[in-house]
Amino acid sequence: MTSYALPKKETWPDTMASPEPHLELLQRLSAGDESALRELYAAYGQRLYAYALRLTGDPTGADDVVQETLVTVWRTAGKYRGEGRVLAWLLGIVHNLALKTLRRRPLPITDEMETTLPAPGASPETQAQANDQARWVQQGLQTLSSEHRAVLELVFYQGLSLEEAARVCNCPLGTVKSRLSYARQHLRGVLSRQNVEEWR
Amino acid sequence: MNHENFETLLPLYAAGQLTEVERAEVEAHLPTCAVCQVDLELWQAVSGEIGTANRALAAPPALTERALEQVHAPNGLTAAFLRAWQLLHAQAFLVQNEMWPATASVMALGVIVALLSKHVEFVHFITPLIAAATLSMLSGQENDPAYELTAATPTSPWKILLARLSIVSAYNFLLALAAMLILLFRMPPGSFGTLALGLLAPMAFLSALALLLSQWIGANNAIAITYFLWIAQNIPFQFLDRWMVSSTTWVSVVSAYQQFWQQPGLLLTLSVLIISIALWSANRPVFRLNQEPG
Numbered sequence: 352m353t354s355y356a357l358p359k360k361e362t363w364p365d366t367m368a369s370p371e372p373h374l375e376l377l378q379r380l381s382a383g384d385e386s387a388l389r390e391l392y393a394a395y396g397q398r399l400y401a402y403a404l405r406l407t408g409d410p411t412g413a414d415d416v417v418q419e420t421l422v423t424v425w426r427t428a429g430k431y432r433g434e435g436r437v438l439a440w441l442l443g444i445v446h447n448l449a450l451k452t453l454r455r456r457p458l459p460i461t462d463e464m465e466t467t468l469p470a471p472g473a474s475p476e477t478q479a480q481a482n483d484q485a486r487w488v489q490q491g492l493q494t495l496s497s498e499h500r501a502v503l504e505l506v507f508y509q510g511l512s513l514e515e516a517a518r519v520c521n522c523p524l525g526t527v528k529s530r531l532s533y534a535r536q537h538l539r540g541v542l543s544r545q546n547v548e549e550w551r
Numbered sequence: 552m553n554h555e556n557f558e559t560l561l562p563l564y565a566a567g568q569l570t571e572v573e574r575a576e577v578e579a580h581l582p583t584c585a586v587c588q589v590d591l592e593l594w595q596a597v598s599g600e601i602g603t604a605n606r607a608l609a610a611p612p613a614l615t616e617r618a619l620e621q622v623h624a625p626n627g628l629t630a631a632f633l634r635a636w637q638l639l640h641a642q643a644f645l646v647q648n649e650m651w652p653a654t655a656s657v658m659a660l661g662v663i664v665a666l667l668s669k670h671v672e673f674v675h676f677i678t679p680l681i682a683a684a685t686l687s688m689l690s691g692q693e694n695d696p697a698y699e700l701t702a703a704t705p706t707s708p709w710k711i712l713l714a715r716l717s718i719v720s721a722y723n724f725l726l727a728l729a730a731m732l733i734l735l736f737r738m739p740p741g742s743f744g745t746l747a748l749g750l751l752a753p754m755a756f757l758s759a760l761a762l763l764l765s766q767w768i769g770a771n772n773a774i775a776i777t778y779f780l781w782i783a784q785n786i787p788f789q790f791l792d793r794w795m796v797s798s799t800t801w802v803s804v805v806s807a808y809q810q811f812w813q814q815p816g817l818l819l820t821l822s823v824l825i826i827s828i829a830l831w832s833a834n835r836p837v838f839r840l841n842q843e844p845g
Contacts, residue, residue, distance in 0.1 A: 389615050396610035404608060414611055421618035488596045489604075507566050507598045508605045531562055538593055 373437045381429035388425060395438060398509055399445050405504050406449035406497055416448045423448070439515040442505065446519050453497070484542070491541035495534055502530040557587050565594035635714075638706065642714040650685055651722070657681055658726045662733050671737050674730050675750050679757040679781055682723045686758040687765035687773040689715045709830040712762075716826070720758060727754065752815035752822075757781055759825035766832055784809050 373394060379387035399420060403413040423444050431440060492500060498520070505516040513531075517524045557580050563569050564577045581587055625633055658674075658681060665673040689712065731747055738746065757777050764773035811817070 385619055388619065392615045397608065400610040401605040401608045414614060418614050418618045418621065421615060422621050425618065425622050484596055485600055488600045492597070492600060503597060503601060506562060507601045512568060528559055535590065535593065538597065542593065
């Protein structure tokens with residue numbers, strides 16, 4: 352029987368272990384404990400920043416979104432009632448603030464512009480080293496719209512379930528599923544074009 | 552479970568998010584379906600690519616401190632008062648330094664003259680003139696040593712003008728008040744209120760007019776025009792009768808003009824209107840006719 356090796360699942364220290372390990376942090380935050388905000392950022396900062404950067408597409412915008420997220424968390428921590436994981440709640444705030452930032456931008460980034468954007472951290476050397484499939488997947492991801500990319504980020508990097516991803520994106524579960532399906536079609540299209548080019 | 556269900560489960564399988572039962576079902580289906588095998592390969596590549604790209608990112612370390620600074624920054628009304636205070640404080644040093652002692656000296660001299668000559672109304676005569684002169688020298692290249700710098704600041708010109716106008720007007724008002732208090736024992740009892748209001752209204756009107764005219768036609772012209780307007784009411788125009796035929800129209804014009812300066816309500820309303828126009832035109836360089844080209 353063929354074995355289908357599962358990719359090694361991301362293991363996040365503490366944050367995924369129990370249903371809600373950081374509830375106490377939010378309680379301290381609502382009591383005005385500044386060190387709780389630092390601890391929260393140490394635990395979730397990297398993932399919040401990564402998600403903000405994927406949505407905004409620029410580091411300065413991502414900085415602002417994460418900073419605003421922390422301010423919002425500081426002001427609204429008392430309203431968190433333990434519905435869902437803290438991570439999903441935080442990503443929901445990032446998502447809303449990033450969308451607001453994108454709406455304020457004078458020129459929306461079109462698909463055409465997106466294709467010309469350089470891949471984050473992908474220098475010509477590293478691109479040459481990467482295998483062809485990874486390169487085409489990378490290109491396929493870059494040409495996805497931010498809302499489709501967001502679902503992939505939430506599922507594959509943030510480890511959210513489809514229901515949690517729907518709450519973060521503030522859309523129905525069916526929409527998340529259809530976005531995943533669209534992403535698959537899109538990436539398949541990119542990969543098939545790659546195959547055609549390779550056979551020429 | 553049909554093929555469409557597996558299509559939905561595959562990304563979650565690749566992300567390691569399925570339950571034991573679901574995972575077993577997917578693994579049983581995979582060897583029988585070439586399409587799902589290709590799809591799984593795709594999702595695994597996506598998962599790997601997204602993970603690699605994201606793990607390379609580091610969260611900026613200073614964001615928590617910046618957020619806390621933002622949280623503790625004064626907001627709303629407090630912040631507005633703080634900004635206003637900072638603007639007033641900064642502009643107080645940019646108004647011409649000589650103006651403060653010069654104004655106080657002229658006012659002191661006026662009080663001394665009034666006391667010696669026993670004509671309290673002399674202070675009433677000079678105070679609006681002093682105020683008009685100071686207000687006409689608030690802005691513009693010839694009066695502002697830091698003009699270029701001021702023009703380059705992000706603060707709107709009208710706010711800068713309002714700040715300076717407030718500072719200098721408050722100073723003039725305090726000087727006038729001090730002069731009135733000194734003269735208090737020389738005044739007939741009960742006339743303080745009448746004199747104060749009779750002084751305040753023309754002072755405000757002449758200051759406002761000087762401010763506006765200085766923006767449009769320069770400080771010197773503004774001073775000349777406002778001084779003429781103020782002094783004109785005290786000129787005994789009857790002497791003109793010698794050269795021209797006296798007419799009732801002329802007499803009524805002179806009388807109406809003198810009456811105009813005696814109406815505090817009208818003068819204060821006009822002052823507010825003129826100051827508003829001055830602030831509005833501060834933002835529009837096209838109105839500054841006195842500016843030299845280049």
